[in-house]
Amino acid sequence: MKKFDYIVKVSEGLHARPAGLLVKCAKDCSSDIKILNAGKSADAKRLFSVMSLGVKQNDKITLTAEGNNEDNDLEKLKLFCEKNI
Amino acid sequence: MGFLSKFKSKNTIVAQQSGKAVTVNEVPDPAFSDKILGDGIAIIPSENKVVAPISGTIVQVADTMHAFCIESDDGLEVLVHLGLDTVKLEGKGFKCHVKTGQHVKAGDPVMDMDIEFIKNEGYNVITPCIITNMDKIKKITAVTGTAESGKTGVIKYEI
Numbered sequence: 229m230k231k232f233d234y235i236v237k238v239s240e241g242l243h244a245r246p247a248g249l250l251v252k253c254a255k256d257c258s259s260d261i262k263i264l265n266a267g268k269s270a271d272a273k274r275l276f277s278v279m280s281l282g283v284k285q286n287d288k289i290t291l292t293a294e295g296n297n298e299d300n301d302l303e304k305l306k307l308f309c310e311k312n313i
Numbered sequence: 314m315g316f317l318s319k320f321k322s323k324n325t326i327v328a329q330q331s332g333k334a335v336t337v338n339e340v341p342d343p344a345f346s347d348k349i350l351g352d353g354i355a356i357i358p359s360e361n362k363v364v365a366p367i368s369g370t371i372v373q374v375a376d377t378m379h380a381f382c383i384e385s386d387d388g389l390e391v392l393v394h395l396g397l398d399t400v401k402l403e404g405k406g407f408k409c410h411v412k413t414g415q416h417v418k419a420g421d422p423v424m425d426m427d428i429e430f431i432k433n434e435g436y437n438v439i440t441p442c443i444i445t446n447m448d449k450i451k452k453i454t455a456v457t458g459t460a461e462s463g464k465t466g467v468i469k470y471e472i
Contacts, residue, residue: 248350
Protein backbone atom coordinates (compact mmCIF):
# COMPACT_ATOMS: atom_id res chain seq x y z
CA MET A 229 0.00 0.00 0.00
CA LYS A 230 1.18 3.52 -0.80
CA LYS A 231 -0.13 6.77 0.57
CA PHE A 232 0.24 10.52 0.55
CA ASP A 233 -1.11 13.39 2.63
CA TYR A 234 -2.73 16.44 1.13
CA ILE A 235 -4.11 19.66 2.55
CA VAL A 236 -7.32 20.69 0.81
CA LYS A 237 -6.98 24.16 -0.71
CA VAL A 238 -10.38 24.87 -2.30
CA SER A 239 -12.55 27.14 -0.20
CA GLU A 240 -15.63 24.91 -0.52
CA GLY A 241 -13.86 21.73 0.58
CA LEU A 242 -14.82 18.35 -0.88
CA HIS A 243 -18.44 19.13 -1.64
CA ALA A 244 -20.44 17.71 -4.55
CA ARG A 245 -18.47 18.85 -7.60
CA PRO A 246 -14.85 18.34 -6.44
CA ALA A 247 -15.89 15.14 -4.67
CA GLY A 248 -17.44 13.88 -7.91
CA LEU A 249 -14.31 14.66 -9.91
CA LEU A 250 -12.14 12.92 -7.30
CA VAL A 251 -14.40 9.86 -7.43
CA LYS A 252 -14.11 9.84 -11.22
CA CYS A 253 -10.29 9.92 -10.96
CA ALA A 254 -10.31 7.16 -8.33
CA LYS A 255 -12.56 4.99 -10.51
CA ASP A 256 -9.94 5.24 -13.27
CA CYS A 257 -7.47 3.57 -10.91
CA SER A 258 -7.29 -0.20 -10.71
CA SER A 259 -6.13 -0.06 -7.07
CA ASP A 260 -8.36 0.16 -4.03
CA ILE A 261 -8.38 3.82 -3.10
CA LYS A 262 -9.30 5.15 0.32
CA ILE A 263 -9.50 8.65 1.73
CA LEU A 264 -8.88 9.24 5.41
CA ASN A 265 -9.85 12.36 7.29
CA ALA A 266 -10.08 13.02 11.03
CA GLY A 267 -10.02 9.34 11.86
CA LYS A 268 -12.73 8.40 9.35
CA SER A 269 -12.19 6.36 6.21
CA ALA A 270 -14.08 6.50 2.91
CA ASP A 271 -14.07 4.51 -0.30
CA ALA A 272 -12.85 7.05 -2.87
CA LYS A 273 -14.80 5.31 -5.63
CA ARG A 274 -18.16 6.02 -4.01
CA LEU A 275 -19.45 9.59 -4.04
CA PHE A 276 -21.59 9.25 -0.94
CA SER A 277 -18.69 7.78 0.99
CA VAL A 278 -16.44 10.70 0.06
CA MET A 279 -19.10 13.33 0.77
CA SER A 280 -19.86 11.82 4.16
CA LEU A 281 -16.34 12.74 5.29
CA GLY A 282 -17.34 16.40 5.16
CA VAL A 283 -13.81 17.49 4.25
CA LYS A 284 -13.33 21.25 4.55
CA GLN A 285 -10.69 23.69 3.32
CA ASN A 286 -7.38 23.24 5.19
CA ASP A 287 -8.30 19.71 6.31
CA LYS A 288 -5.49 17.22 5.88
CA ILE A 289 -6.58 14.11 4.00
CA THR A 290 -4.61 10.93 3.44
CA LEU A 291 -5.07 9.06 0.18
CA THR A 292 -4.09 5.41 0.06
CA ALA A 293 -3.76 3.11 -2.94
CA GLU A 294 -3.51 -0.64 -2.72
CA GLY A 295 -3.07 -2.86 -5.75
CA ASN A 296 -0.77 -3.93 -8.55
CA ASN A 297 -0.61 -0.45 -10.00
CA GLU A 298 -0.53 1.49 -6.73
CA ASP A 299 2.47 3.67 -7.60
CA ASN A 300 0.99 4.96 -10.85
CA ASP A 301 -2.46 5.30 -9.36
CA LEU A 302 -1.19 7.34 -6.44
CA GLU A 303 0.78 9.59 -8.81
CA LYS A 304 -2.39 10.14 -10.83
CA LEU A 305 -4.32 11.04 -7.67
CA LYS A 306 -1.59 13.38 -6.47
CA LEU A 307 -1.66 15.29 -9.75
CA PHE A 308 -5.43 15.43 -9.60
CA CYS A 309 -5.43 16.87 -6.07
CA GLU A 310 -2.83 19.51 -6.87
CA LYS A 311 -4.78 20.60 -9.92
CA ASN A 312 -8.35 20.44 -8.61
CA ILE A 313 -8.62 20.59 -4.84
CA MET B 314 -55.94 7.34 -5.25
CA GLY B 315 -55.25 4.67 -7.86
CA PHE B 316 -53.94 7.30 -10.26
CA LEU B 317 -51.51 8.73 -7.69
CA SER B 318 -50.23 5.32 -6.63
CA LYS B 319 -48.93 4.86 -10.19
CA PHE B 320 -46.33 7.53 -9.36
CA LYS B 321 -45.43 6.14 -5.96
CA SER B 322 -44.19 2.76 -7.19
CA LYS B 323 -40.72 1.92 -6.03
CA ASN B 324 -39.22 2.38 -9.47
CA THR B 325 -40.10 6.03 -9.73
CA ILE B 326 -38.41 9.05 -8.21
CA VAL B 327 -40.77 11.97 -7.68
CA ALA B 328 -40.06 15.67 -8.07
CA GLN B 329 -38.34 17.08 -5.00
CA GLN B 330 -39.81 20.52 -5.80
CA SER B 331 -42.66 21.98 -7.79
CA GLY B 332 -41.64 23.66 -11.01
CA LYS B 333 -40.31 22.56 -14.37
CA ALA B 334 -38.43 19.28 -14.75
CA VAL B 335 -35.65 19.39 -17.33
CA THR B 336 -32.91 16.97 -18.37
CA VAL B 337 -29.51 17.22 -16.66
CA ASN B 338 -28.01 18.27 -20.00
CA GLU B 339 -29.69 21.63 -19.45
CA VAL B 340 -27.90 22.27 -16.16
CA PRO B 341 -25.18 24.90 -16.75
CA ASP B 342 -22.59 23.02 -14.71
CA PRO B 343 -20.55 20.19 -16.26
CA ALA B 344 -20.48 18.24 -12.99
CA PHE B 345 -24.16 17.62 -13.70
CA SER B 346 -24.57 18.07 -17.46
CA ASP B 347 -21.61 15.78 -18.18
CA LYS B 348 -23.11 13.26 -15.75
CA ILE B 349 -19.90 13.17 -13.72
CA LEU B 350 -21.83 12.76 -10.48
CA GLY B 351 -24.47 10.46 -11.97
CA ASP B 352 -27.70 10.74 -13.91
CA GLY B 353 -31.20 11.94 -13.12
CA ILE B 354 -33.26 15.09 -13.52
CA ALA B 355 -33.15 18.77 -12.66
CA ILE B 356 -36.01 20.95 -11.42
CA ILE B 357 -36.28 24.69 -12.02
CA PRO B 358 -38.29 25.41 -8.86
CA SER B 359 -41.31 27.68 -8.56
CA GLU B 360 -41.76 27.11 -4.81
CA ASN B 361 -39.49 27.07 -1.76
CA LYS B 362 -40.52 23.67 -0.43
CA VAL B 363 -38.10 20.76 -1.02
CA VAL B 364 -39.35 17.23 -0.27
CA ALA B 365 -37.80 13.77 -0.31
CA PRO B 366 -37.80 12.49 -3.90
CA ILE B 367 -37.81 8.87 -2.75
CA SER B 368 -38.37 6.95 0.48
CA GLY B 369 -35.13 6.30 2.32
CA THR B 370 -32.64 7.43 4.94
CA ILE B 371 -31.03 10.85 5.06
CA VAL B 372 -27.34 9.98 4.77
CA GLN B 373 -25.94 13.48 4.88
CA VAL B 374 -26.95 17.11 4.82
CA ALA B 375 -24.17 19.51 3.85
CA ASP B 376 -23.15 21.87 6.70
CA THR B 377 -24.08 24.70 4.37
CA MET B 378 -27.46 23.02 3.72
CA HIS B 379 -27.14 23.42 -0.04
CA ALA B 380 -27.25 19.67 -0.74
CA PHE B 381 -28.45 16.45 0.84
CA CYS B 382 -27.91 12.76 0.20
CA ILE B 383 -30.61 10.15 0.65
CA GLU B 384 -30.12 6.40 0.44
CA SER B 385 -33.35 4.93 -0.83
CA ASP B 386 -34.96 1.82 0.64
CA ASP B 387 -33.97 -0.03 -2.54
CA GLY B 388 -30.29 1.01 -2.34
CA LEU B 389 -30.07 4.05 -4.59
CA GLU B 390 -27.75 6.85 -3.48
CA VAL B 391 -29.53 10.04 -4.48
CA LEU B 392 -27.96 13.49 -4.30
CA VAL B 393 -30.14 16.60 -4.38
CA HIS B 394 -28.08 19.74 -4.95
CA LEU B 395 -30.10 22.89 -4.23
CA GLY B 396 -29.03 25.43 -6.81
CA LEU B 397 -25.59 25.78 -8.40
CA ASP B 398 -22.49 26.98 -6.49
CA THR B 399 -24.82 27.66 -3.56
CA VAL B 400 -22.25 26.23 -1.14
CA LYS B 401 -20.89 29.80 -1.23
CA LEU B 402 -24.04 31.09 0.50
CA GLU B 403 -22.81 29.30 3.63
CA GLY B 404 -26.31 28.32 4.66
CA LYS B 405 -28.12 31.61 4.00
CA GLY B 406 -31.46 31.00 2.30
CA PHE B 407 -31.76 27.39 3.45
CA LYS B 408 -33.66 25.76 6.27
CA CYS B 409 -33.37 22.07 7.11
CA HIS B 410 -36.15 19.97 8.63
CA VAL B 411 -34.43 16.62 8.91
CA LYS B 412 -31.50 15.00 10.71
CA THR B 413 -28.86 12.60 9.45
CA GLY B 414 -30.07 9.05 9.94
CA GLN B 415 -33.74 10.01 9.79
CA HIS B 416 -35.98 7.86 7.60
CA VAL B 417 -38.30 9.78 5.28
CA LYS B 418 -41.03 8.84 2.82
CA ALA B 419 -41.20 10.25 -0.69
CA GLY B 420 -42.96 13.61 -0.38
CA ASP B 421 -41.93 14.33 3.24
CA PRO B 422 -40.54 17.85 3.76
CA VAL B 423 -36.72 17.95 3.87
CA MET B 424 -35.63 21.56 3.33
CA ASP B 425 -36.88 25.01 2.45
CA MET B 426 -34.90 26.98 -0.08
CA ASP B 427 -35.66 30.70 -0.44
CA ILE B 428 -35.56 30.86 -4.23
CA GLU B 429 -36.09 34.64 -4.45
CA PHE B 430 -33.29 35.36 -2.00
CA ILE B 431 -30.93 32.92 -3.69
CA LYS B 432 -31.70 34.35 -7.13
CA ASN B 433 -31.15 37.90 -5.83
CA GLU B 434 -27.75 36.83 -4.53
CA GLY B 435 -26.90 35.92 -8.11
CA TYR B 436 -27.15 32.14 -7.97
CA ASN B 437 -28.98 29.75 -10.27
CA VAL B 438 -31.73 27.90 -8.38
CA ILE B 439 -31.94 24.94 -10.77
CA THR B 440 -31.78 21.84 -8.57
CA PRO B 441 -30.44 18.55 -9.89
CA CYS B 442 -31.59 15.26 -8.35
CA ILE B 443 -29.01 12.67 -9.27
CA ILE B 444 -28.59 8.93 -8.75
CA THR B 445 -24.88 8.68 -7.92
CA ASN B 446 -24.51 4.90 -7.86
CA MET B 447 -25.45 4.37 -11.49
CA ASP B 448 -23.72 0.98 -11.49
CA LYS B 449 -26.87 -0.31 -9.78
CA ILE B 450 -29.15 0.97 -12.54
CA LYS B 451 -30.09 -1.03 -15.65
CA LYS B 452 -32.24 1.67 -17.24
CA ILE B 453 -33.09 5.27 -16.42
CA THR B 454 -35.58 7.62 -18.07
CA ALA B 455 -36.07 11.30 -17.25
CA VAL B 456 -39.62 12.63 -17.46
CA THR B 457 -39.60 16.36 -18.21
CA GLY B 458 -42.32 18.99 -17.99
CA THR B 459 -44.40 20.56 -15.24
CA ALA B 460 -43.76 18.89 -11.92
CA GLU B 461 -45.57 18.91 -8.59
CA SER B 462 -43.39 18.21 -5.57
CA GLY B 463 -43.88 14.80 -4.04
CA LYS B 464 -46.34 13.76 -6.73
CA THR B 465 -44.99 13.90 -10.30
CA GLY B 466 -42.75 11.01 -11.31
CA VAL B 467 -39.66 12.56 -12.91
CA ILE B 468 -37.22 9.66 -13.04
CA LYS B 469 -38.17 6.11 -13.97
CA TYR B 470 -35.54 3.48 -13.27
CA GLU B 471 -34.90 -0.24 -13.36
CA ILE B 472 -32.44 -1.90 -11.03
